[in-house]
Amino acid sequence: MAASPSEYELTLQIIQSLKEGKKRGFQEIMDELQPYDMAQQYQHLPAKHRNKFLLYLNIAQLKEMMKELNKEDQLEVLQKLGIEKSTKVLDLMENDDLTTLLSDLEPEQIEELLSEMKQEESDMVQHMMNYPPETAGRLMNNRFVWISKHYTVREAVDKLKDFAELAEYLNYLYVIDEEKKLVGVVSYKDLLLGEMQDKIEDIMFTRVVKVDVHTDQEEVAKMISRYDFISIPVIEGDDKLMGVITVDDIIDVVIQEANEDIEKLSASGKAIDFNTKPFVAAYRRLPWLILLLLIGLVSGSIIDGFSDTLQSAVALAFFMPMIAGMTGNTGTQSLAVVVRGLVSQDLDIKQVMKLIFRELWVGIIIGLSCAFLISIIAFIWQGSFTLGVVVGSSLLITLIIGTLAGTIIPLVLYKFNIDPAVASGPLITTINDIFSLLVYFGIASIFISKLS
């Protein structure tokens, strides 16, 4: 908030200092900026000033700014910095940021960058990139403080001081044994409140909540938000401490996962944002649309099958879009409730049955209300009591079917470990179209004698 008003004049000051070559003045401005603000400034800067801007930043600042830039700018910066300076920056960057940066690059580019880096750093990054995407192994970083269980509080505090610069957050110290196995955790508070000569193994908290390198990032997010942790340790095999995942990365995960749910629910295709090019966006959206188009034709052939019924009572066509639409809408509603419910809750069979019966009831209540309303409208509008009955009863049945379809389909997918959100709103809608037309014309043909 407070940062934003002065943003524009800041840009002016920066350009000023760059033009006049006042490195000192430039540094004074930077000292007061958050990494995100630096990145904003860099991105707003006219191209001609960018090189000098980078030249004036020190390595630490460059590293901080890097992780706030989007991928394109990150690569631009690396390339402008030249191989020597850029590897210094990469060495400093957190491994998780580095992994994300590299993950989309060509193998040879990755090779080139890593080859220049400190052996230990590049090993860690290469190791992390072997874990599947969206797992804990990809999110973890090694900027944390570990201590041996044999330490005293004093030794722990000293080590904490030495590593303060490097560690991302100081809230917890993770305790390991001789084989680097995670055996406990000590909060910084415990150190403050403990006696200097206390042994760590006596004051440490041994029931450590941890995740495995292969744990899905959505699961990790669930745990961090449940336990209100700042960071959570990541282990591999039998409790070997590999790294930590920090809450700032988890926030990004939560946003990303929510976006993915919405992308799928709306069948809008993966990763389309404001900057996606038209052809790319269209290309990503088309597969779904073509599938839906073909399914949509099924409804067509159903109507084709009932064309005599329709011919003899064209009024039936008036209510077709409404019935189909309503069935789709109620299905979408149920779907959304299920998909989002699964984000914060794990389901056992008991809850599943409870949920299905709940939705059945919802379908019945909604169905009765809407059916009652529409049959009166149909009667008044078309003056045919029979039509009212046909439309009303059809709507009642289709709404119940629609609600259940919207509930059961995602639950079945979930059961088979398929992301329930792939049962997108449009898909449910299109499937429900078919149900509704079958029911509608089925009922209509029964009463056809009275309708025509």
Add this chain to the structure above:
Amino acid sequence: MAASPSEYELTLQIIQSLKEGKKRGFQEIMDELQPYDMAQQYQHLPAKHRNKFLLYLNIAQLKEMMKELNKEDQLEVLQKLGIEKSTKVLDLMENDDLTTLLSDLEPEQIEELLSEMKQEESDMVQHMMNYPPETAGRLMNNRFVWISKHYTVREAVDKLKDFAELAEYLNYLYVIDEEKKLVGVVSYKDLLLGEMQDKIEDIMFTRVVKVDVHTDQEEVAKMISRYDFISIPVIEGDDKLMGVITVDDIIDVVIQEANEDIEKLSASGKAIDFNTKPFVAAYRRLPWLILLLLIGLVSGSIIDGFSDTLQSAVALAFFMPMIAGMTGNTGTQSLAVVVRGLVSQDLDIKQVMKLIFRELWVGIIIGLSCAFLISIIAFIWQGSFTLGVVVGSSLLITLIIGTLAGTIIPLVLYKFNIDPAVASGPLITTINDIFSLLVYFGIASIFISKLS
């Protein structure tokens, strides 16, 4: 992860210790549990053991567990604890958790609870409840450490130690002047690395990123995730420090906001989760459905208007659901892209125009592809070239309209500070139904002579 396997046997151990009245053994188990796990255990516990469970917990543990319980259980616990013990717990609870707990209660219940609490605590809570919901004022807590700018590093460290127990996170100390105005921030790292006799005002970071008590929680979440903060200070009026918002609360906000977007996008009505009762859920979903039902009838009357056209060429009806459906689907896709895009990005007019043109292009590309496909299908299926042209050209036009409607409607709402997500998928779908039918039958009537 590691915590979960033993959960069941834990429950058994707990019941054991409760039955045998082994308070010591019970405490040993609790000492190792996270608040969330305690809450889980309490909820899984057979009703008959719950009273003793609460009796055996000390105030601190009760307070920790409380904030992890859902509202119903929280009230059950308070009531079981009795007014004296429960007020002790409330006094300890973080104000933000307290505010959330109270916000849904009846005024007299709130009155009763607050009246028993420490004056200072209850004042703070009452003050917070005056801020509008979903603002920073409702989220902030007062469990933070503030220091005067005149302190030395040593004085700051001492104060930090005294308050370690109370403060939620120790990462930052907020610096205030004589009038309690926020003038700077010092990270705990700075203290570790500074000299003991350094003056705080010399080492503090003066360009503090802060939010106002009235800032929308979504905005707060945006800032915390941008700056990777653990907490952000909340000010009122001219920089008076009121409290801090911590990252753990922000994760809940991010999840909540995402759910709200999906609820609206799917018109599934506010706050329906797995535990909502059928009638409540139905009641919350009905308003939208009835509105959509009425709009749906408009499509009906359009068809009514074109009934002669339809009568003379029933084949037109076959493609009706597909065309209407496709227009709705593409609209939903565009809508989702816009709504989620706005979560992470602020838009200026330049980007808006860029976005609209992008979607226009997407519409054209998608339209041409689908139109080409469908006209061939229509021709083969119905053997009428004219029908192919009619269906194809209609689909082309409606898909372009649908895409633009799905883009422009939410943007207009956003411009007028209405949450763009209220333009729900179902609404866009239903509106697009109407467009598509007008276009479809409009074009059809031009060619009617050739169709029938």
